[in-house]
Amino acid sequence: MPRRIVIAGGGVSGLVTAYRLLCDPDLFAKSPTQPDDANAIDLATFRSDLELVLLEPNPDLGGNIRTEERDGFRVEWGPNGFLDNAPETPRLVRQLGIGERLLPAADAAGKRFIFVRGALRPVPLKPPAFLFSDLLSPAGRLRVLREPFIPARPDPKETVFAFAARRIGTEAARVLVDSMVSGVYAGNSEELELGSCFPKLYDLEREHGGLIRGMIALQKAKRAAQKAEGTARKVGSAAGPGGVLTSFDHGMQVLVAALTEKLQAAGARLETGAAVTNLEQAPGRGWSIELRRSGGASTETERITCDAVVLATPPGVAARLLRTHAAAASEALAAIPGSPMVVVGLGFDPAHLPAPLDGFGFLVPRAQGVRSLGVLWDSSIYSGRAPKGQVLLRAMIGGARDPEVVGWSDAQLLAQIAADLRTTMQITATPRQVWVFRHPQGIPQYTRGHADRLTAIDRATADLPGLFLTGNGYRGVSVNHCVEQSIPVARRIARHVGAR
Numbered sequence: 001m002p003r004r005i006v007i008a009g010g011g012v013s014g015l016v017t018a019y020r021l022l023c024d025p026d027l028f029a030k031s032p033t034q035p036d037d038a039n040a041i042d043l044a045t046f047r048s049d050l051e052l053v054l055l056e057p058n059p060d061l062g063g064n065i066r067t068e069e070r071d072g073f074r075v076e077w078g079p080n081g082f083l084d085n086a087p088e089t090p091r092l093v094r095q096l097g098i099g100e101r102l103l104p105a106a107d108a109a110g111k112r113f114i115f116v117r118g119a120l121r122p123v124p125l126k127p128p129a130f131l132f133s134d135l136l137s138p139a140g141r142l143r144v145l146r147e148p149f150i151p152a153r154p155d156p157k158e159t160v161f162a163f164a165a166r167r168i169g170t171e172a173a174r175v176l177v178d179s180m181v182s183g184v185y186a187g188n189s190e191e192l193e194l195g196s197c198f199p200k201l202y203d204l205e206r207e208h209g210g211l212i213r214g215m216i217a218l219q220k221a222k223r224a225a226q227k228a229e230g231t232a233r234k235v236g237s238a239a240g241p242g243g244v245l246t247s248f249d250h251g252m253q254v255l256v257a258a259l260t261e262k263l264q265a266a267g268a269r270l271e272t273g274a275a276v277t278n279l280e281q282a283p284g285r286g287w288s289i290e291l292r293r294s295g296g297a298s299t300e301t302e303r304i305t306c307d308a309v310v311l312a313t314p315p316g317v318a319a320r321l322l323r324t325h326a327a328a329a330s331e332a333l334a335a336i337p338g339s340p341m342v343v344v345g346l347g348f349d350p351a352h353l354p355a356p357l358d359g360f361g362f363l364v365p366r367a368q369g370v371r372s373l374g375v376l377w378d379s380s381i382y383s384g385r386a387p388k389g390q391v392l393l394r395a396m397i398g399g400a401r402d403p404e405v406v407g408w409s410d411a412q413l414l415a416q417i418a419a420d421l422r423t424t425m426q427i428t429a430t431p432r433q434v435w436v437f438r439h440p441q442g443i444p445q446y447t448r449g450h451a452d453r454l455t456a457i458d459r460a461t462a463d464l465p466g467l468f469l470t471g472n473g474y475r476g477v478s479v480n481h482c483v484e485q486s487i488p489v490a491r492r493i494a495r496h497v498g499a500r
């Protein structure tokens with residue numbers, strides 16, 4: 001009987017984990033983020049009798065990643081790119097043979113704005129510009145400048161807001177950090193846990209005593225490394241902190257398509273329209289999985305046994321599936337909420353806009369009289385996102401502070417977005433094209449207690465051999481995190497199944 005692995009969830013986490021197991025020639029080799037694995041198994045033998053089944057309830061693979069093409073527009077459902085400074089994603093892209101399709105964000109996208117006190121205000125890119133920026137009041141700016149003199153009190157369990165208010169003052173925390181938290185997590189900075197959400201910020205205080213000192217030290221180290229390498233890489237321009245935001249010529253879907261193609265060529269069974277609905281430990285063989293296929297009006301169920309099951313679903317789904325096997329893990333998983341949100345794509349004739357879309361777009365901190373979380377000027381970020389003579393915006397609305405909007409009708413959503421565009425960008429024109437993408441699960445929220453929850457989950461699942469959890473619910477929400485985490489998890493799965 002061949003060894004069988006079932007992966008529940010065809011988002012990037014499930015797909016990349018499947019790719020690592022079935023195709024990655026370097027799974028156990030040293031990588032930029034993982035050491036050489038002393039307990040490597042022989043991959044050729046392991047793969048010679050391996051059956052890999054991936055089950056995804058949606059009609060398409062990709063999870064949050066999906067690019068819709070219509071009338072010359074190329075609109076992202078979810079992520080519009082990844083930062084190129086995390087090494088595993090570019091490495092995966094090269095392995096997949098799609099390196100030449102990478103598309104870095106335009107330089108102009110380095111200009112970012114925050115809507116505060118009734119206007120779009122540029123985010124200063126360099127410290128001297130910050131002194132003269134009107135993003136914060138003069139008192140707020142002075143408070144930020146006092147940051148190096150605030151005593152260090154690193155605490156990974158502090159909320160992101162409490163940390164920021166302590167180090168850079170309440171005004172900067174509300175304007176700068178609230179925006180960042182909206183941009184990355186669609187979250188509430190007063191609930192998110194610093195060490196789980198922004199471990200690098202926590203490290204700056206712990207290792208260097210503060211943010212400004214830490215950033216200076218990192219800049220110096222980076223310059224020294226570049227000098228030694230003889231390279232002068234473009235740093236932090238179009239991307240935000242320390243990397244260049246990057247997508248593909250035809251959008252993020254290119255990554256999903258390349259993974260799908262490799263997996264199919266390697267013989268994986270990729271089933272869409274099929275949800276995992278139940279799990280049971282099977283005597284003599286790991287797990288018995290119930291899957292439900294739904295097509296049209298009919299549904300059918302099937303049971304398959306396997307040596308390992310990988311839950312690459314949102315944490316809430318994993319919580320339901322584990323309720324009877326691992327109550328403690330299930331409880332901890334259920335306590336990882338999502339931030340339901342809606343992405344609204346809008347195609348405009350630029351002649352109808354009061355000002356050119358020169359930049360990345362803007363974010364909105366709380367209490368600015370605007371319900372949207374922010375608006376990305378997608379056609380200014382990447383070429384090829386809108387047909388000639390048109391522009392594409394994507395507004396985000398909802399999130400942890402405003403989850404109910406995901407239940408609104410399209411008409412309600414569009415009316416709110418129109419009002420917000422009027423307030424922020426003085427747009428009064430009607431868009432020519434509209435797309436509404438609902439994300440009922442949104443982005444997982446690493447709220448206070450997240451690190452303890454992960455410990456509880458790890459402890460409880462350690463007693464369930466052959467069960468593995470992966471995805472954006474645990475140790476990083478970005479595409480880069482999902483790609484990076486797939487290596488250690490695939491190594492553990494391969495070792496477990498290979499030892500059978």
Ligand SMILES: Cc1cc2nc3c(=O)[nH]c(=O)nc-3n(C[C@H](O)[C@H](O)[C@H](O)COP(=O)(O)OP(=O)(O)OC[C@H]3O[C@@H](n4cnc5c(N)ncnc54)[C@H](O)[C@@H]3O)c2cc1C
Pocket residue numbers: 008009010011012013014055056057058062063064065077078079080081082083274275276277312313314317341343439442443470471472473477478479480482
């Ligand atoms: C609007 C939005 C914008 C974002 N922007 C960015 C960005 O610009 N850059 C970035 O790096 N990240 C961004 N992210 C985050 C990033 O997209 C996600 O973290 C990443 O795509 C998550 O991948 P995943 O596979 O872990 O989860 P998902 O993509 O959520 O995939 C989980 C899959 O599990 C499936 N599933 C559910 N129930 C079952 C079941 N019972 N059985 C089997 N399968 C099941 C789901 O259908 C889904 O396909 C964004 C996210 C959102 C929502």
